Amino acid sequence: MGEASHPLGAGTLEVRAVRGPEVAVARALAGAAFADRDPRPSPVPTGPVPAPGPGEPGALHWVAVEDGAVVASAAARPRGQWFGGRRLPVVTLGGVAVEVTHRGRGVGRELVGGLFAAARDAGAVACVLFPSTHRFYASLGCGAGGRRPVFALSTEELRQRLPRPRGDAVLRFAEPRDAAAVAALSAGRAARGQGFVDHDGLPGSPPEDPAGPGAFVVETAGVVTGWCLLHRKPATRAGAAYDLEVADLVAADADSELALWRGLVADTPQALRADAVVPAGSLLERRLERLQAPVENATWMLRLLDVDAALTARGWPAGVTAEVVLDVTDPLRPGDDGPRRLHVAGGRATVEPAPGAAADVAVGPGVLASLFTGHLDPVQAAHDGLLDARVDAAAVLRTLFAGPPAVLARAF
Ligand SMILES: CC(C)(COP(=O)(O)OP(=O)(O)OC[C@H]1O[C@@H](n2cnc3c(N)ncnc32)[C@H](O)[C@@H]1OP(=O)(O)O)[C@@H](O)C(=O)NCCC(=O)NCCS
Structure with a gap:
């Protein structure tokens, strides 16, 4: 521009x-x-x-x-x-x-x-952000994309509840040579999940930088199978020298994840509390039955900048073939409005203008962004009057946009 x-x-x-x-x-x-x-x-x-x-x-x-x-x-x-x-x-x-x-x-x-x-x-094709003023961004066509649920975990409970991992995962400080392995682990998690943003490199960590964050990896049979990034912050409770903030934690499998959690609490005996993102359905959520309300649950927002390109670029459920005519009214694409035919097959989509076709779904950019991430259920949204959709078309969108809860693991 x-x-x-x-x-x-x-x-x-x-x-x-x-x-x-x-x-x-x-x-x-x-x-x-x-x-x-x-x-x-x-x-x-x-x-x-x-x-x-x-x-x-x-x-x-x-x-x-x-x-x-x-x-x-x-x-x-x-x-x-x-x-x-x-x-x-x-x-x-x-x-x-x-x-x-x-x-x-x-x-x-x-x-x-x-x-x-x-x-x-x-x-x-899109812009992602953490809003401090939701209404401001909503007025610019952004929609709620998902959450970042941070829980205050008791390190005592982590010590008691997490079983010993099988195998011989070994924890050590991350080193520059681990960067490619850590990036691959993060990409694997991103491909399994929804909404993850690229990993952005290994920070300097102790002992290289004694004041820096703790970046650890676990190795299983000589292969890096997990990594986490920790910060220490002032203690919120008497009796603790500091609290922990788990800025990121990724593992290739459950045993590596257990090894990371057990290792990080063992390494920080002076901490009573560890703040970490614990997504619904994750290993830690299943293991820690007494999770209290999250201490932070920031909503992140998405602006689809190029609707057609975003719909074409994302992945779709395998084994589903479907077609929906969408009418997206978006001030960012003046002159480019009108019905589009979204055709999904074999996990990929094509989008083509469909002049004159009757729209199955009429939607604005903010609601479409929330459907896109899976944060908003299309059937519920149609019921609530957030989108104008034929009943069967809303059900098709539910199948197309289904996925795990969209999570941004790391703040930026
Ligand atoms: C948020 C901020 C960037 C908005 O800029 P601004 O120039 O005051 O906003 P605008 O006048 O362009 O307002 C645009 C729309 O957003 C809404 N809006 C702006 N600030 C708002 C606020 N604090 N609360 C609710 N709505 C707000 C306005 O009502 C307007 O919508 P409407 O006219 O349709 O009702 C500005 O207030 C700011 O710098 N705040 C401090 C830093 C901050 O919070 N930044 C956001 C970081 S995520």
Whole structure:
């Protein structure tokens, strides 16, 4: 997308990619908006960003400039996100901040709308984000995609309840040479699950960086079969030296997962509490019967930037052949509206314009995004009036979008 200028109020608002000298101002602005922890780094990336793959979008850092001053900033980074066993080129959005005195005048909407269009033009089929203001993003066509359920686990309970793994899994600190194996484990989990975002590299870990996070792997018969990333944080209860935050944990099989959990509590005897994402149906959820309410259950949201490309790129249930005519009204694709025929067979889909065809389902982009991730059940959504669908078409969509609960394992 080219640079846009929009009159807004008295001044002239320009929404565009950041220019060199503006970067520091934009970072300070985002840092101020998100300064809930001290010290909290700016969510606008400061380090090198991963190079995009062929045909994938690069990093985008956009600003809104009014009367020559930067008044808002937002950043998007290229990633893969997995649906139905396939990896889609998406961007993750973060650091969206409008200068306090400029809020509530449509600046945020212009900025994020411009960034969405630019990301779409660069080849991203969707944008994923953790909203702090759900309504703001809903008004921009984003839909709830899933949750990130974090539970406060008792390390005592982990010690008592988890059985000894079979086999001879050995825990050790992760090393740079493990990067490929860890990436493969993460890709395997992403292909089994729904909504996972690409693994983003191994951090430095002790003993290489004594203050850094703990990154561990388990090896079984010389092969890396699991990994986890731990942070220590101030204790919430008397008697503990610190709490643990399990930032990520992936295992190839149940024994490796048990070895990781047992290893990490054994390594941290001073911790009473470990905060970790525990998805519904996971091994830990089955083992720990007394899980209390999650301490965090952030909703993440998805914006389908290119509906046809996203429907074509994702995986679909094997053994299902179906056809549905969708009418998706989306302000991001003006002139491109109208019925589309979604044809699914052999785990793949094609989407074609179907001018004149009667739509089986009429839906807006936010609700479609929630169906896409499996977060919203189509039959229930039709019942609730969230989409206009023939009863049999809603049932077909239920079969097509079925999958495990969509989870973002790691915050970004
Ligand atoms: C959230 C934020 C980016 C919105 O920017 P903004 O320029 O004030 O928003 P806009 O004026 O463009 O509003 C666009 C829409 O979002 C809604 N909206 C904006 N801020 C909202 C809020 N705090 N609560 C509920 N709705 C909000 C508006 O009502 C408007 O919708 P409507 O006009 O159809 O009702 C801005 O308030 C901000 O910087 N907040 C602090 C940082 C933050 O929370 N960022 C989001 C990170 S995920």
